[in-house]
Amino acid sequence: MINFLLGVLLLAICSLQPVVCSRDVMGPHLDNPYQIPFLEANRNVSLSRTWQILGPFRSGTREAIWGADPLEYYNGFSSLSYSTNATFNSALAVNGAARWSLVRADVSSTSPGSIKASLNVSFPEVEWSFLQSVYGWSALQYQAWARGFLNVSQPNGQTIALYMSGLLEFLVDGKRHFGGNFYSYHRAPVILHLSQGQHTLDLRLTRDVRALGAADEPIIGVDVEAEERQMSLSIDQESLLVSDITQGRLGNGWASINVQNNLAEWVEIVSLSSPDASQYVLDMESLPLFPYQVRPLIFSISLGPPLKFEFSVDIIYKTDTEKGEVLGTLPFQVKLVEKSLSETQKITFLHSARIVSYAILRPPPLTSTCGFHEGRKPIPVMVALHGAGLQADAPQVREMLDAANFICSWKLLPTGVTPWSGDDWHIWGASDVQAAIAAIPEWIKNVNWTGPHATVDNWILTGHSNGGHGVWFFSTHYPDNIIAAAPVSGYSSIENYVPYSMWQESDPIVSSVLQRSRSNYKNELLLENAAGIPIFQQHGSNDDNVPVYHSRLMHELLGRTQWPSQYNELPGKGHWFEGIMTTSSLLEFYEERATSQYRPTTPLSFTISIPSSGAMGSVYGIYVDQLQSPDMNGKIEVTRDLGNGLWYLQTQNIHRFRLSVSTRVEVPVALVLDRMEYPFIVNPSLFEKTWYLKSPLNRWITSNDTEWKNIYQRHGNQMGAMDAILRSNGAFTISTCSADAEHIALQISRNLLQYFAADSLVSEECSSTAPFLDQTSKNRHGNFIVLAIGDDLPPSRNPAFPIRVCRGTLMLSKICNPLHSTYEAGIDSQRAQKYVSEYTYQKGLGALFLRPLENERLELIVWGADLHGLEQAARLVPTLTGVGQPDFLVLSDSCRWKGHGGLLAAGHFNKFWQISPSSYLYRGPGTYEKYSL
Ligand SMILES: *[C@@H]1O[C@H](CO)[C@@H](O)[C@H](O)[C@H]1NC(C)=O
Ligand SMILES: *[C@@H]1O[C@H](CO)[C@@H](O)[C@H](O)[C@H]1NC(C)=O
Ligand SMILES: *[C@@H]1O[C@H](CO)[C@@H](O)[C@H](O)[C@H]1NC(C)=O
Ligand SMILES: *[C@@H]1O[C@H](CO)[C@@H](O)[C@H](O)[C@H]1NC(C)=O
Ligand SMILES: *[C@@H]1O[C@H](CO)[C@@H](O)[C@H](O)[C@H]1NC(C)=O
Ligand SMILES: *[C@@H]1O[C@H](CO)[C@@H](O)[C@H](O)[C@H]1NC(C)=O
Numbered sequence: 001m002i003n004f005l006l007g008v009l010l011l012a013i014c015s016l017q018p019v020v021c022s023r024d025v026m027g028p029h030l031d032n033p034y035q036i037p038f039l040e041a042n043r044n045v046s047l048s049r050t051w052q053i054l055g056p057f058r059s060g061t062r063e064a065i066w067g068a069d070p071l072e073y074y075n076g077f078s079s080l081s082y083s084t085n086a087t088f089n090s091a092l093a094v095n096g097a098a099r100w101s102l103v104r105a106d107v108s109s110t111s112p113g114s115i116k117a118s119l120n121v122s123f124p125e126v127e128w129s130f131l132q133s134v135y136g137w138s139a140l141q142y143q144a145w146a147r148g149f150l151n152v153s154q155p156n157g158q159t160i161a162l163y164m165s166g167l168l169e170f171l172v173d174g175k176r177h178f179g180g181n182f183y184s185y186h187r188a189p190v191i192l193h194l195s196q197g198q199h200t201l202d203l204r205l206t207r208d209v210r211a212l213g214a215a216d217e218p219i220i221g222v223d224v225e226a227e228e229r230q231m232s233l234s235i236d237q238e239s240l241l242v243s244d245i246t247q248g249r250l251g252n253g254w255a256s257i258n259v260q261n262n263l264a265e266w267v268e269i270v271s272l273s274s275p276d277a278s279q280y281v282l283d284m285e286s287l288p289l290f291p292y293q294v295r296p297l298i299f300s301i302s303l304g305p306p307l308k309f310e311f312s313v314d315i316i317y318k319t320d321t322e323k324g325e326v327l328g329t330l331p332f333q334v335k336l337v338e339k340s341l342s343e344t345q346k347i348t349f350l351h352s353a354r355i356v357s358y359a360i361l362r363p364p365p366l367t368s369t370c371g372f373h374e375g376r377k378p379i380p381v382m383v384a385l386h387g388a389g390l391q392a393d394a395p396q397v398r399e400m401l402d403a404a405n406f407i408c409s410w411k412l413l414p415t416g417v418t419p420w421s422g423d424d425w426h427i428w429g430a431s432d433v434q435a436a437i438a439a440i441p442e443w444i445k446n447v448n449w450t451g452p453h454a455t456v457d458n459w460i461l462t463g464h465s466n467g468g469h470g471v472w473f474f475s476t477h478y479p480d481n482i483i484a485a486a487p488v489s490g491y492s493s494i495e496n497y498v499p500y501s502m503w504q505e506s507d508p509i510v511s512s513v514l515q516r517s518r519s520n521y522k523n524e525l526l527l528e529n530a531a532g533i534p535i536f537q538q539h540g541s542n543d544d545n546v547p548v549y550h551s552r553l554m555h556e557l558l559g560r561t562q563w564p565s566q567y568n569e570l571p572g573k574g575h576w577f578e579g580i581m582t583t584s585s586l587l588e589f590y591e592e593r594a595t596s597q598y599r600p601t602t603p604l605s606f607t608i609s610i611p612s613s614g615a616m617g618s619v620y621g622i623y624v625d626q627l628q629s630p631d632m633n634g635k636i637e638v639t640r641d642l643g644n645g646l647w648y649l650q651t652q653n654i655h656r657f658r659l660s661v662s663t664r665v666e667v668p669v670a671l672v673l674d675r676m677e678y679p680f681i682v683n684p685s686l687f688e689k690t691w692y693l694k695s696p697l698n699r700w701i702t703s704n705d706t707e708w709k710n711i712y713q714r715h716g717n718q719m720g721a722m723d724a725i726l727r728s729n730g731a732f733t734i735s736t737c738s739a740d741a742e743h744i745a746l747q748i749s750r751n752l753l754q755y756f757a758a759d760s761l762v763s764e765e766c767s768s769t770a771p772f773l774d775q776t777s778k779n780r781h782g783n784f785i786v787l788a789i790g791d792d793l794p795p796s797r798n799p800a801f802p803i804r805v806c807r808g809t810l811m812l813s814k815i816c817n818p819l820h821s822t823y824e825a826g827i828d829s830q831r832a833q834k835y836v837s838e839y840t841y842q843k844g845l846g847a848l849f850l851r852p853l854e855n856e857r858l859e860l861i862v863w864g865a866d867l868h869g870l871e872q873a874a875r876l877v878p879t880l881t882g883v884g885q886p887d888f889l890v891l892s893d894s895c896r897w898k899g900h901g902g903l904l905a906a907g908h909f910n911k912f913w914q915i916s917p918s919s920y921l922y923r924g925p926g927t928y929e930k931y932s933l
Pocket of ligand 2: 198
């Protein structure tokens with residue numbers, strides 16, 4: 001009892017704690033940036049030819065994000081020196097001992113002022129093929145370290161941009177830079193100033209079968225490229241995005257180009273100008289760049305006559321030096337391309353996270369049968385999702401539907417924003433597809449297209465490889481938009497692609513939490529949602545990249561849903577060949593589906609499966625807003641009675657749903673929920689305004705109250721596991737509450753740009769409050785990422801939020817009594833019986849968790865008891881897919897080598913932002929348990 005009371009008391013004290021946040025501590029910097037623009041172009045940076053290697057060690061699929069580096073057990077690679085005698089225990093190495101070795105790199109100068117070292121690391125003495133015969137592709141993944149040196153000869157030092165292709169992390173003179181450039185995007189370098197002399201580069205090498213393939217010997221190839229920077233700003237000319245011109249008009253005015261700040265101080269881009277400004281108008285908002293930050297400069301172009309295809313634009317920027325404001329200009333070239341109406345063309349548009357993205361669009365063929373006559377109805381959109389590592393305007397993608405051009409439909413090849421579509425076409429990629437489709441009507445207006453319009457919610461969806469996975473994802477998560485689906489050489493889920501068997505050990509409850517997070521994309525479990533969609537599967541029987549097993553499996557599983565797929569296995573064919581997306585059987589399928597425009601049949605009964613994250617669109621107009629618990633998937637079994645228009649719904653783990661207008665099915669007259677006596681009469685004019693929800697007494701009721709969409713309840717864009725942070729309406733804001741956290745703010749900003757091409761504003765204000773009040777501002781603010789050390793963390797906007805810091809302890813409270821967790825407003829949570837876990841601050845203690853903000857927004861808290869803990873937590877801010885971050889995590893110092901096995905807590909939040917019963921909370925030394933009522 002005393003413990004219970006103490007817990008209440010402590011909670012009360014915590015919520016009264018004033019929040020003291022450090023702010024604006026951009027003190028003077030070591031480097032002298034003011035000299036940079038005036039430096040002589042004395043290029044003089046060299047890289048080692050000989051690199052020291054230590055490895056191999058085991059590494060699981062996407063596990064390196066968690067730490068899981070065996071050498072951290074020995075204080076980290078940086079603390080070790082080359083020694084031919086030293087051995088380190090390793091489950092992969094011969095005789096169980098990994099040793100040092102040397103490897104020679106190719107060092108070359110790619111362009112003036114730029115030097116590159118390329119090294120291939122391999123361990124041929126390991127019996128890879130035998131390991132593979134036992135453990136599969138997971139045995140071909142491993143990690144190792146490499147050490148080399150970079151010399152700077154200039155007496156004043158040199159500002160350098162480092163592009164580290166194939167790496168996830170590296171250290172310069174012992175200072176860690178996490179994120180790297182795993183997919184070799186070349187988008188966001190690490191920019192730093194190095195003094196004269198020798199600098200140590202420690203590279204963590206990780207082999208990943210999904211990124212590097214499994215066909216050959218498991219070599220790790222990495223490139224270290226150092227580019228000297230003489231100017232204050234650099235332009236990444238390659239990153240320029242503009243629409244093509246058609247019929248003398250720009251398809252869309254949105255444009256962007258990435259700008260890199262080479263200074264150790266803030267730079268603000270204030271405007272754009274150009275000598276040719278009479279022919280076009282450029283519009284932009286001012287863009288502040290954090291020291292060494294890279295951001296996309298977003299602007300819009302309006303062209304006026306006479307048409308000009310090439311022009312130069314000057315970026316006007318200012319730096320604040322001690323001598324006062326200094327203005328500078330930096331030019332770049334814009335070159336527009338003209339396309340005819342019948343060609344594939346590039347269209348730009350705004351992604352919901354306020355960046356400019358593009359897609360390749362091809363209008364319907366200009367034939368009389370396809371609509372160039374009066375009264376032609378809108379026609380469907382064929383959407384084709386590309387495979388991993390490809391740009392949508394690469395010929396392989398751009399031309400992949402050429403042979404299907406005769407089909408009467410719009411053709412759209414979205415990018416998913418990056419060659420890996422950000423997150424394998426999940427949250428980030430799906431937002432891009434939706435924005436690309438919404439850009440078609442804009443294009444129609446902009447270029448004065450007079451042919452048939454597009455039915456933007458009737459998609460014929462196809463995709464190859466990673467894009468084939470995307471087709472499965474859309475068919476299971478957003479089925480109402482799809483009239484036909486053709487996954488080609490696609491994989492079913494990342495876990496089925498490269499098994500997770502080589503991960504570090506952990507208590508099964510911890511692995512189950514991670515597995516649950518990944519299961520949101522386990523399409524095998526959600527196939528029932530595709531009922532009624534005609535699906536045509538195609539896969540080469542000799543595919544050595546995505547094994548044909550994936551397609552056979554999905555075909556088998558679909559066979560059990562009453563809605564079997566058409567399945568076409570191509571004997572002897574591999575992963576890709578020219579024409580793979582337009583084989584005769586695929587063309588036949590596309591044409592038939594485009595002609596009919598609708599799904600051929602609607603099932604009389606169907607089942608809706610909701611992933612435990614609750615992140616999903618509607619199925620036949622049923623949209624589930626909230627699940628009872630995030631610890632299992634939700635289900636609704638629907639049976640329609642055509643005679644009386646009644647729909648019988650049998651639910652499992654559903655808390656709240658609504659009906660939306662669906663063109664796929666006749667609306668129900670009434671709903672019978674869980675065999676209740678009285679059906680609910682359905683009024684279509686109240687669709688989207690009426691919710692069906694479970695009352696505290698576990699009975700279904702209806703409500704038109706919209707007040708529930710508040711800070712206490714998880715809803716809308718907040719659904720998902722930790723990757724829900726990517727569903728941002730507006731650019732990200734990275735807010736630093738502790739002065740020491742600034743390099744982590746820069747790192748997170750860089751990784752968002754590198755892996756998602758996402759934009760973020762770094763803010764030295766420790767608050768997600770201020771910008772929200774400023775709703776009228778042109779700067780729309782999306783989700784926040786808040787960095788804090790120790791007690792600097794401000795409290796949540798939700799007073800009942802279960803994770804808080806309080807004078808030297810991190811406190812998590814988990815509701816024990818499930819009856820109390822069904823209160824509506826959430827305010828009552830203070831009264832519920834809780835189990836409180838307290839973790840006293842210690843070296844390396846870190847935490848990462850989502851918190852709600854108003855308007856369906858989120859903040860992701862990156863917290864550490866000290867800088868080590870903060871750095872650990874920051875590794876897990878979403879970058880690669882398949883990592884499995886749940887809604888919250890508490891990390892111990894041992895995560896550095898144990899990976900997820902070192903977690904102190906992990907789990908999911910329920911609909912009221914409370915910790916779910918299946919979550920893991922460590923109760924052991926250094927933690928205190930309390931119960932409170
Ligand atoms: C490096 O500097 C030395 C002396 O300052 C000069 O001789 C040499 O050409 C420079 N090398 C490069 C690659 O710029
Ligand atoms: C860097 O400088 C050190 C010390 O001056 C020298 O021993 C080393 O060879 C140099 N390394 C390279 C890659 O130039
Ligand atoms: C390596 O081992 C040999 C033989 O055991 C020994 O003579 C030598 O001193 C050792 N070298 C180092 C650097 O420890
Ligand atoms: C690394 O391997 C690639 C392809 O296997 C080869 O082209 C390249 O020359 C190799 N580089 C080095 C430094 O060995
Ligand atoms: C659009 O095209 C139609 C038909 O070709 C033409 O009559 C009309 O003037 C055009 N509109 C504009 C704004 O150019
Ligand atoms: C909800 O329904 C009640 C009566 O059923 C009605 O008076 C009220 O205006 C409705 N509210 C909204 C927001 O539609």
